[in-house]
Amino acid sequence: ASAYEPADLYRLAMVTDPVVAPDGRRVLYTRASFDISSDRRQNELWLATLDAEGRLLDQRLLVPAATSAGGAVFSPDGSRIAFVGAVAGKPQLFILALADGIARPLGTQKTAPQSLAWSPDGSRIAFGAQVDAKPLEIGGMPAKPEGATWAPAPRITEELVYRRDGAGWVTPGAAQLFVIEVATAKTTQLTSGDTDQINAGDRIEWTRDGRSLLFSAYRGADADLRANDADLWLVPAAGGAATQLTSAPGIEASAALSPDGRRIAYIGGPDAPKFYAMPELWLMDAKPGAGAVKLSAALDRPILAAEWAEDGRSVLAFYNDEGVTRVARIGLDGRVQRVEVPRIGGTRLYLPSSGGGFGYARGTFAYTSAFTDRPAGLGVARGGRQTAAIDVNAGWAAGKRAGRLEEINVKSRADGRRVQGWLLYPPDFDPAKKYPLILDIHGGPNTDYGPFFSVTHALYAARGFVVLFTNPRGSIGYGEAFANAITGAYPGQDHDDLMSAVDEVAKRPFVDGRNLFITGGSGGGVLTLWGIGKEPDKFRAAAALRPVTDWALQTYISDIGAVTWKYWLDGKAPWDDPVHYYNRSPVSLAAKWKTPTLLVTGESDFRTPIAQTEQVYGALKLRGVPARMVRLPEAPHGMGRPSQWLQSNLAVIDWFEKWRVK
Numbered sequence: 096a097s098a099y100e101p102a103d104l105y106r107l108a109m110v111t112d113p114v115v116a117p118d119g120r121r122v123l124y125t126r127a128s129f130d131i132s133s134d135r136r137q138n139e140l141w142l143a144t145l146d147a148e149g150r151l152l153d154q155r156l157l158v159p160a161a162t163s164a165g166g167a168v169f170s171p172d173g174s175r176i177a178f179v180g181a182v183a184g185k186p187q188l189f190i191l192a193l194a195d196g197i198a199r200p201l202g203t204q205k206t207a208p209q210s211l212a213w214s215p216d217g218s219r220i221a222f223g224a225q226v227d228a229k230p231l232e233i234g235g236m237p238a239k240p241e242g243a244t245w246a247p248a249p250r251i252t253e254e255l256v257y258r259r260d261g262a263g264w265v266t267p268g269a270a271q272l273f274v275i276e277v278a279t280a281k282t283t284q285l286t287s288g289d290t291d292q293i294n295a296g297d298r299i300e301w302t303r304d305g306r307s308l309l310f311s312a313y314r315g316a317d318a319d320l321r322a323n324d325a326d327l328w329l330v331p332a333a334g335g336a337a338t339q340l341t342s343a344p345g346i347e348a349s350a351a352l353s354p355d356g357r358r359i360a361y362i363g364g365p366d367a368p369k370f371y372a373m374p375e376l377w378l379m380d381a382k383p384g385a386g387a388v389k390l391s392a393a394l395d396r397p398i399l400a401a402e403w404a405e406d407g408r409s410v411l412a413f414y415n416d417e418g419v420t421r422v423a424r425i426g427l428d429g430r431v432q433r434v435e436v437p438r439i440g441g442t443r444l445y446l447p448s449s450g451g452g453f454g455y456a457r458g459t460f461a462y463t464s465a466f467t468d469r470p471a472g473l474g475v476a477r478g479g480r481q482t483a484a485i486d487v488n489a490g491w492a493a494g495k496r497a498g499r500l501e502e503i504n505v506k507s508r509a510d511g512r513r514v515q516g517w518l519l520y521p522p523d524f525d526p527a528k529k530y531p532l533i534l535d536i537h538g539g540p541n542t543d544y545g546p547f548f549s550v551t552h553a554l555y556a557a558r559g560f561v562v563l564f565t566n567p568r569g570s571i572g573y574g575e576a577f578a579n580a581i582t583g584a585y586p587g588q589d590h591d592d593l594m595s596a597v598d599e600v601a602k603r604p605f606v607d608g609r610n611l612f613i614t615g616g617s618g619g620g621v622l623t624l625w626g627i628g629k630e631p632d633k634f635r636a637a638a639a640l641r642p643v644t645d646w647a648l649q650t651y652i653s654d655i656g657a658v659t660w661k662y663w664l665d666g667k668a669p670w671d672d673p674v675h676y677y678n679r680s681p682v683s684l685a686a687k688w689k690t691p692t693l694l695v696t697g698e699s700d701f702r703t704p705i706a707q708t709e710q711v712y713g714a715l716k717l718r719g720v721p722a723r724m725v726r727l728p729e730a731p732h733g734m735g736r737p738s739q740w741l742q743s744n745l746a747v748i749d750w751f752e753k754w755r756v757k
């Protein structure tokens with residue numbers, strides 16, 4: 096067996112997006128892998144068949160990678176699957192009949208349909224999609240001669256958010272709700288307006304009689320400024336005016352109708368001047384203006400998705416908990432009845448954040464399974480017991496030697512709070528030897544790390560580093576108060592939490608105290624640059640990936656600037672209190688920086704735009720601190736294509752090797 100190596104990224108696979116058929120006997124899942132020629136992720140759609148006890152009978156490939164299938168959903172009778180694929184680079188809705196396995200295109204779509212929802216009788220499909228508008232133009236230009244090779248047209252905008260990370264430059268237009276008839280492909284646009292009329296990526300639900308559609312939207316013209324606002328709406332499926340069901344400031348979204356159609360379980364919560372709006376589970380009558388009660392109060396965890404149990408007496412909630420995701424059954428009185436699936440694997444892959452997915456029908460749960468030495472597979476559970484598993488990496492992992500993963504819990508030097516974390520050891524770890532230690536800090540800041548395999552940490556460990564990763568305050572999965580403990584102080588005691596973990600681990604005899612390294616991405620880049628400013632003598636070298644360096648700049652040029660301004664800097668604006676912004680910015684510590692520092696950022700990162708990386712690089716070079724900047728062409732915030740993940744990982748290893756005391 097060999098240690099993990101960079102080319103393994105092109106050999107492994109991962110399960111995502113499990114969907115259970117209405118009969119509970121089949122599971123659709125996506126098998127993602129990375130193609131070394133095109134250097135792109137590819138998705139195949141697979142179908143697993145189960146027996147009555149939930150055991151695996153067989154599985155088969157339904158849609159090959161060339162179709163780029165996504166968003167697959169079963170028809171109510173389970174005989175067909177609707178999904179969105181791509182034909183010659185253009186989005187296309189398909190219906191696949193399971194009887195013959197043929198995927199047939201349905202209608203033509205100019206932009207990608209999202210959140211497909213079958214009508215109860217299986218005759219129609221609702222979806223959200225953007226309707227493009229004419230782009231702004233500069234008047235008075237001479238006509239372009241036939242065949243002329245002019246410079247590309249300018250990008251002209253009057254929007255606050257004119258580019259979105261990952262999606263790129265925003266095309267003018269608005270998201271609308273559509274219904275397509277499956278037999279005729281007749282498509283009807285149900286909403287209209289110049290601003291988004293639907294949160295196109297959010298759940299769409301048909302009323303039980305098939306006459307109306309329930310969805311979420313924030314319809315105000317100031318939507319770009321209202322990151323934490325969404326309301327529930329009901330619109331007749333045959334066309335007509337929409338009725339607003341909720342209107343409170345805050346988020347009411349991802350609505351699921353109870354089996355009798357009389358109640359709605361939704362995810363969100365009231366707007367509040369806090370750093371983190373923890374998504375909670377709420378219950379209301381399906382009537383305009385009905386009051387809502389919080390169902391997830393006893394859980395005190397972020398709710399990511401929810402499904403009703405068939406008898407309408409409980410809701411199955413998918414939530415973050417101490418580095419993993421789980422599914423709990425919550426009664427309509429808010430009592431957590433039991434945890435149905437205790438451990439679900441994250442599917443970020445590049446880094447070990449929790450998440451993943453689950454599907455449910457007729458007592459069958461399907462979910463992405465969790466491993467420490469390989470990416471997520473498929474798990475199936477019934478009656479609180481795992482009944483089937485598909486490991487899409489069994490062959491590959493059998494030839495690999497992975498390091499051990501150990502959970503640690505330390506007390507923060509700030510106030511004694513418990514901070515959970517993990518240590519990943521090199522594959523051939525020998526406790527009698529000394530090892531360099533990398534602290535890797537997650538971003539968000541309201542996200543997490545968990546006990547999962549990740550490409551980044553596997554590569555670090557395989558190259559002989561012990562990897563420490565933790566969930567400092569601000570992380571999710573430890574209660575609302577913990578996630579919001581950075582309100583008014585980000586960065587602040589989260590830095591103390593991290594340093595407490597480093598100090599505790601550095602006491603272990605196998606840690607080479609001369610070779611402590613610090614790295615992190617995005618929000619983790621913030622804490623990396625903060626860390627080398629606050630503790631200039633602690634770390635041998637640092638690597639800040641896609642960092643925020645200056646909160647004023649971040650407010651002005653990020654695609655989430657409105658969130659920064661409204662929730663992260665205590666309700667103050669950069670133009671009113673620039674000193675407040677400066678004091679919180681890592682660049683305010685530039686005078687203290689002396690640690691050799693690597694910076695890695697995508698040139699198309701619109702979340703933490705590269706101007707901030709350039710600012711820090713300039714400061715380090717002007718001060719004579721050893722620094723290296725790696726720019727990833729066309730890469731967004733998530734580090735772009737597979738080879739760019741590897742380059743960002745190997746750049747960190749190279750840099751730490753260069754500065755390691757030998």
Ligand SMILES: CSCC[C@H](NC=O)C(=O)N[C@@H](CO)C(=O)O
Pocket residue numbers: 537538539540542616617618619621641643702703732733
């Ligand atoms: C600290 S500014 C926000 C950056 C970003 N948050 C949300 O998009 C972030 O920290 N991203 C993390 C986690 O997704 C990353 O690793 O890129």
